[in-house]
Amino acid sequence: MSYKIDGLQYANWSKKIFWEMLDGSLDCVHATIAYHENFRETVLNLEKWNSWFESYPDRIMQAHCAEDISVAKKEGKTAIIFGFQTPAPIEDDIKLLQIWHQLGVRIIQLSYNNQSLLATGCYEAEDSGITRMGREVIAEMNRLGIIIDMSHSAEMSTLQAIEFSSRPIAVTHANPNFWHNAKRNKSDTVLKELANSGSILGFSIYPHHLKNGTSCTLNEFCEMIGRTADLMGGTASLGIGSDLCQDHPDSIVEWMRNGRWTKTIDYGEGTLEKAGFPKQPEWFGRNTDFPNLEKGLHKTGFSQQEIDGILGDNWYKFYKNAFGH
Amino acid sequence: MSYKIDGLQYANWSKKIFWEMLDGSLDCVHATIAYHENFRETVLNLEKWNSWFESYPDRIMQAHCAEDISVAKKEGKTAIIFGFQTPAPIEDDIKLLQIWHQLGVRIIQLSYNNQSLLATGCYEAEDSGITRMGREVIAEMNRLGIIIDMSHSAEMSTLQAIEFSSRPIAVTHANPNFWHNAKRNKSDTVLKELANSGSILGFSIYPHHLKNGTSCTLNEFCEMIGRTADLMGGTASLGIGSDLCQDHPDSIVEWMRNGRWTKTIDYGEGTLEKAGFPKQPEWFGRNTDFPNLEKGLHKTGFSQQEIDGILGDNWYKFYKNAFGH
Numbered sequence: 133m134s135y136k137i138d139g140l141q142y143a144n145w146s147k148k149i150f151w152e153m154l155d156g157s158l159d160c161v162h163a164t165i166a167y168h169e170n171f172r173e174t175v176l177n178l179e180k181w182n183s184w185f186e187s188y189p190d191r192i193m194q195a196h197c198a199e200d201i202s203v204a205k206k207e208g209k210t211a212i213i214f215g216f217q218t219p220a221p222i223e224d225d226i227k228l229l230q231i232w233h234q235l236g237v238r239i240i241q242l243s244y245n246n247q248s249l250l251a252t253g254c255y256e257a258e259d260s261g262i263t264r265m266g267r268e269v270i271a272e273m274n275r276l277g278i279i280i281d282m283s284h285s286a287e288m289s290t291l292q293a294i295e296f297s298s299r300p301i302a303v304t305h306a307n308p309n310f311w312h313n314a315k316r317n318k319s320d321t322v323l324k325e326l327a328n329s330g331s332i333l334g335f336s337i338y339p340h341h342l343k344n345g346t347s348c349t350l351n352e353f354c355e356m357i358g359r360t361a362d363l364m365g366g367t368a369s370l371g372i373g374s375d376l377c378q379d380h381p382d383s384i385v386e387w388m389r390n391g392r393w394t395k396t397i398d399y400g401e402g403t404l405e406k407a408g409f410p411k412q413p414e415w416f417g418r419n420t421d422f423p424n425l426e427k428g429l430h431k432t433g434f435s436q437q438e439i440d441g442i443l444g445d446n447w448y449k450f451y452k453n454a455f456g457h
Numbered sequence: 458m459s460y461k462i463d464g465l466q467y468a469n470w471s472k473k474i475f476w477e478m479l480d481g482s483l484d485c486v487h488a489t490i491a492y493h494e495n496f497r498e499t500v501l502n503l504e505k506w507n508s509w510f511e512s513y514p515d516r517i518m519q520a521h522c523a524e525d526i527s528v529a530k531k532e533g534k535t536a537i538i539f540g541f542q543t544p545a546p547i548e549d550d551i552k553l554l555q556i557w558h559q560l561g562v563r564i565i566q567l568s569y570n571n572q573s574l575l576a577t578g579c580y581e582a583e584d585s586g587i588t589r590m591g592r593e594v595i596a597e598m599n600r601l602g603i604i605i606d607m608s609h610s611a612e613m614s615t616l617q618a619i620e621f622s623s624r625p626i627a628v629t630h631a632n633p634n635f636w637h638n639a640k641r642n643k644s645d646t647v648l649k650e651l652a653n654s655g656s657i658l659g660f661s662i663y664p665h666h667l668k669n670g671t672s673c674t675l676n677e678f679c680e681m682i683g684r685t686a687d688l689m690g691g692t693a694s695l696g697i698g699s700d701l702c703q704d705h706p707d708s709i710v711e712w713m714r715n716g717r718w719t720k721t722i723d724y725g726e727g728t729l730e731k732a733g734f735p736k737q738p739e740w741f742g743r744n745t746d747f748p749n750l751e752k753g754l755h756k757t758g759f760s761q762q763e764i765d766g767i768l769g770d771n772w773y774k775f776y777k778n779a780f781g782h
Contacts, residue, residue, distance in 0.1 A: 172497060179552035227504035234560050 137444035139334030139373030168391030198452035215239030259286035305373030334373020339410035340401035382408030462769035464659030464698030493716030523777035540564030584611035630698030659698020664735035665726035707733030
């Protein structure tokens with residue numbers, strides 16, 4: 133059985149997009165349901181998802197465990213796994229982790245660009261590592277079976293998360309910085325420690341994470357995957373986390389970057405002149421483009437088994453271990 | 458298989474009480490987890506329950522469906538079903554019903570003594586029946602499989618709930634007012650409509666609901682059950698909802714009555730002189746006394762099958778239909 137799984141998206145979800153997920157043969161998408169929202173605001177987001185599940189029961193279903201992805205595949209649906217890109221929805225209350233687990237949240241980033249209560253973000257000048265609360269939260273996430281995601285975290289925080297966690301962790305959406313030296317991309321050290329710990333990396337197709345940005349070719353992207361496999365000792369720890377932000381207006385990327393933490397505008401990976409969402413590369417702009425990745429990987433010389441792994445089976449195996457008790 | 462089920466308790470939960478539940482052979486207790494708490498405050502209550510389930514995994518477990526009660530019985534545990542005595546935890550947001558359902562809440566009272574957003578309570582001078590939002594909430598509770606409980610509601614509101622609900626409802630804890638004419642007890646009309654609709658009545662052992670209060674004898678209580686069975690056409694719609702408020706200080710009954718709705722003190726069923734919790738009758742003061750009910754029902758002449766039904770099997774059957782989709 134080969135699964136097609138996208139390890140992270142944050143789309144302007146709609147009927148159209150849910151249809152496109154199926155057209156793109158996606159069996160599962162890890163969907164970000166919160167950035168800077170507090171507990172109650174995130175519940176409102178969950179209410180929206182409940183409405184979508186109720187409205188489109190033949191197209192999407194919530195996944196609480198890896199087996200739900202199998203069910204979705206069999207029934208011709210896309211399974212949705214909930215995740216947060218910041219720990220804001222747990223506020224300062226560690227016991228909210230279990231509440232969120234009960235509501236189906238399975239993946240949480242410990243920090244997002246900035247310092248959080250748990251860890252340092254990749255844009256801070258100083259990285260103080262995992263905090264006191266962060267260590268407690270890691271232990272509780274390990275107990276519950278919630279994946280620790282360090283995609284937007286700083287280097288030492290990421291390495292400590294790998295060290296302190298009793299389970300493998302994930303970088304759901306980032307690329308190696310040997311290929312494109314952005315703050316969001318990961319060092320060789322982090323990549324090797326991910327592989328050594330049985331953790332996983334999802335390759336991002338967000339243009340600011342790509343060499344040459346929007347102009348990056350499918351071939352360049354797939355060759356980068358090959359070089360990363362060489363560095364990490366094979367393809368077993370590799371997946372896709374496209375970071376697709378389909379159909380959002382530019383006000384959303386401003387919210388993602390600025391939340392409520394600044395009164396001036398932070399442009400993150402953008403600039404004043406290019407403040408909005410960057411244009412996607414022509415080979416990956418929507419869910420229906422997912423099959424392009426398979427073609428690209430074939431051309432680059434990966435075996436079918438390696439391709440199946442990268443496009444979903446590696447995530448499936450990872451989820452199966454991560455969500456179990 | 459005969460189950461022992463208490464259809465409502467609000468104890469000062471503790472290790473001691475969980476042990477006593479097992480000593481009393483209780484397979485399941487419907488536990489009130491909120492009165493006047495808003496959404497976030499009720500989540501805090503749920504966090505406490507999560508801690509208890511984590512601390513005492515050999516004694517208690519959360520029940521999401523009737524089958525969980527079977528599992529608890531087999532494993533020698535007591536299954537806990539969550540319920541609210543007021544709709545406060547859904548605030549003015551109908552979509553919170555599904556969130557609570559996801560968190561395991563299975564029984565909600567539409568009103569508690571006072572007017573709510575949904576229905577009139579039994580202490581109001583005028584009963585305006587089910588409100589506009591109330592009708593919507595009933596439909597959503599029907600869809601989700603959350604039981605509508607009218608124990609503390611007024612007469613017309615209760616009759617309309619039975620009428621508007623597409624599923625049977627429950628009065629989890631009250632007695633007939635032909636026996637003891639308290640505002641909380643139910644008229645012959647309500648009792649007959651409960652029976653006609655396949656709904657269920659849980660007999661309360663809270664002294665203010667008993668003829669002669671604390672002095673009420675086990676024999677008088679069981680004879681009342683017999684008269685109610687005569688009125689309702691048999692014992693199939695009857696169970697126990699003891700309303701046991703074990704180990705609470707008197708400040709709690711003041712909170713139950715007054716919440717945050719009044720600045721003066723409302724004594725509810727009590728008086729200035731007798732403001733606190735009334736003393737329980739000597740034959741039912743704690744969970745370990747549950748077996749006394751079986752002895753009393755035997756003496757009153759019920760058959761073993763009728764007794765099994767009243768002490769839990771009727772609740773089990775009711776839950777099985779109520780929680781399913």
